[in-house]
Amino acid sequence: MTHTIATLASLLDVSYQGDGNRQIVKVSKWDAADSTSLVFLESREREVCLPENLQAACIIAPRDLLPKSVNAIFSDRPKLDFARAAALLQPRPAGRGERHPSAVIAPDAQIGNSVDIGPHVVVASGAAIGAGSILHAGVNIAAGCVLGKNCILYPHVVLYPAVAIGDRVTLHAGVVIGSDGFGYVFDGKEQIKFPQVGTLFIDDDVEIGSNTTIDRGSLGTTRIGAGTKVDNLVQIAHNVQIGKGVVIAAQTGISGSTVIEDYAVIGGQVGFGDHARVQSGAVIGSKAGVLPGKIVRGGEVYWGVPVRPLREFKRLNALFGRLPEMKSDIDALKETVAKIWTRINTTE
Amino acid sequence: MTHTIATLASLLDVSYQGDGNRQIVKVSKWDAADSTSLVFLESREREVCLPENLQAACIIAPRDLLPKSVNAIFSDRPKLDFARAAALLQPRPAGRGERHPSAVIAPDAQIGNSVDIGPHVVVASGAAIGAGSILHAGVNIAAGCVLGKNCILYPHVVLYPAVAIGDRVTLHAGVVIGSDGFGYVFDGKEQIKFPQVGTLFIDDDVEIGSNTTIDRGSLGTTRIGAGTKVDNLVQIAHNVQIGKGVVIAAQTGISGSTVIEDYAVIGGQVGFGDHARVQSGAVIGSKAGVLPGKIVRGGEVYWGVPVRPLREFKRLNALFGRLPEMKSDIDALKETVAKIWTRINTTE
């Protein structure tokens, strides 16, 4: 979708300078920009190349970074407004009612208006797909699943039975939702499977990265709150409760019944033991480990295995690097003290 | 499947109290139970709410935790008997001989009795599928694979050629079995692929979690022993040998030729170097790292990178947290000793 600079500025509710009628077609990075591109500038680092090398149609930037001679949209949060502009130029795709003949759709499945169903898709009995959703090739919706409006499921997404998903949810390729949790009781000879008969609910505006797996509740419900974003290859176990607006980077694993409260930010390759709780707004650095049952307080940044507040972690890590020095200090002290001891005893 | 309390108790080989004719339909968690639910109670924590708030049809619990007034099945291991009861109420699904017309099955594939084959399944030449197995939508069985009886393969499971799988094996969605191991020999300019022409054998009653990957042997055989349970997103490399009844939590990675002996318990995000050996019954905590070639002795719990016995790890981790104190002790000692030294030398 094309917008003029004036329209974009108006839709973003900010002001602009230069040629308001100039057409913007796309967002670009600085060095790939052409005469239809919108670019953004957050700090002075690129100012030197302004405006001589400017290929872009328009820059989003703070007013004070910009010479008068360029087309520009003023913004105090240029990266944010650039992201908003990108969504205006290339809106989220919506279904148009296309249905590939190779799709296998149960007669009693409820397919909303304008749903796109790609080749080799399966929608099982009793499932309901909300209006405008897109099911890409090979998506598998098991019996009794309910999918909201304007969802996008990329190729080969698998929903196990009776999973409930809100509106505008995006599931990337290979995501598995609602598989059995990992629970067994050892009878002395065999691992007996604990029942994994609960459900799973993903709220509106959630985005889940490729090949991520989310298990259903064992008896209860696994929940992912509205607006939460999960990266690729993440594991979310049975009965986990994730709040609103949480961000979870790639390859993190969350064990059973752990709670991540609203707006927590979780790095990549983090591991959570079961029944832990991360309070609202906590930030957990990549590769950290949270012990089972641990409560991580909000409003702080954490690092390490097991997690410690970042300041403490940094101090300990610095001292860890100074262990050789500490060791030789101790050795030198032992020697000196031994000498002193001898001297005192000799002197007396 | 519905059972009376009396039947359930009899099948579990335990006794009960109350209305033996009461019908049990399902297992539930405590706060979602209704009049057809079986719940379980392991300790006194919930006793306070008994029996006033009891919604469940029946409780499985140790006899001494129960008032006389409730329907109950007595068990000294209530969680275990609850799991067994769940399997009686909702038995493992078995195929009924349904075959979707979109499935592509080689003429020379051997399909046992009562095998269910879902939409878009592929069974290649020479493969054999045991009686009662269920192949969900999009499952891909390559040439020459042999699958036992009553297996369940969830959507999009991929078996590479000539993989052998026992009876009652469950493979969750997106699992890849028998892909090439990761082995190369550097010739000074290029990485030359080491042959990955071995096989893979998964024994009876194994369950493998979603999107887990298990590579075939390079020249030999990768083996997963009977009754072993593997969580989601686990990586098992070429020639790995896993024993019976092993439990491996999510996102753990096991490098080539490593051996995990019977009944070992492995946490999540653990990493094993190649040619390591975990002896029978060892327990390895989440996020631990086992060095290549390392032998981890049985009958103990291990933590850390590289792994140490838990007691040692705890002590070291506690001392790690006291590094600042140790550092300032050393600094204070240095100062005092310097003073003493001066004093002694002055005194003389």
Added chain:
Amino acid sequence: MTHTIATLASLLDVSYQGDGNRQIVKVSKWDAADSTSLVFLESREREVCLPENLQAACIIAPRDLLPKSVNAIFSDRPKLDFARAAALLQPRPAGRGERHPSAVIAPDAQIGNSVDIGPHVVVASGAAIGAGSILHAGVNIAAGCVLGKNCILYPHVVLYPAVAIGDRVTLHAGVVIGSDGFGYVFDGKEQIKFPQVGTLFIDDDVEIGSNTTIDRGSLGTTRIGAGTKVDNLVQIAHNVQIGKGVVIAAQTGISGSTVIEDYAVIGGQVGFGDHARVQSGAVIGSKAGVLPGKIVRGGEVYWGVPVRPLREFKRLNALFGRLPEMKSDIDALKETVAKIWTRINTTE
């Protein structure tokens, strides 16, 4: 494909002894070898069993390890020549122009000569598949993708739109290429998606392991250099630049815009922060963590979180294990120094 010993030796450009006309059918491991097998021997460890127990048709080994009585191909790098021989005996499969009727191929897709297209494959509009490539069952090629010659895509590989892939690339089952990167800008209430509209380029002779995920560039291009090998369940984020001949083991995660230069070797479960750089030839041990923006110098081996040169890491880890001793040394010193101090003050 069968070769005589003489032919194999000639193709490998090395000499041999014994029966040059003997037919070799396959590579084997030592204890599974039969009279048509080629085996290899790198050191004296197996010499004891030579030649009495020799089942193999031929051994590749250094000349000085071999008795005169066995058929042998001489090699100073037996593992490398064994790998080369394996490729001669079992060459990389090539397509033969088979196309399954259940495949869905856009009318304007360009399919090269001798391309094999399996059941339930989807090739979308504008895609181009190079000659001799093999698309296994369920592969999904989105619009505008370009695939080179003699590629092999195993079942259920997913390419997002407009991805470019070179010649002889191998993508194992469940690999996802070109999915959206993980980038959001928080507006104070919601995570706004940063545009993920860039591209992705994978150069010739790359091999990618099962269920690995590689994101497209956000605005720029994610690149994987020629001859690079990536194991299973690896995550490669948007705008990452990977050089030539790099080796990356399983479950490693590489954050946005990080650069891995040529011939670096990366262990398993390693994590890279964003905008890091690994210089050519660096070796990073398994489970290591590289901080955002960190430059890892070439020609060294690194370990730990955060990474340190291996020698330093080993020393620190050894001292970590001696913390209890250091602590009791400090305590003993404090006691002794206190005694000395008292004595001195008493003495005076």
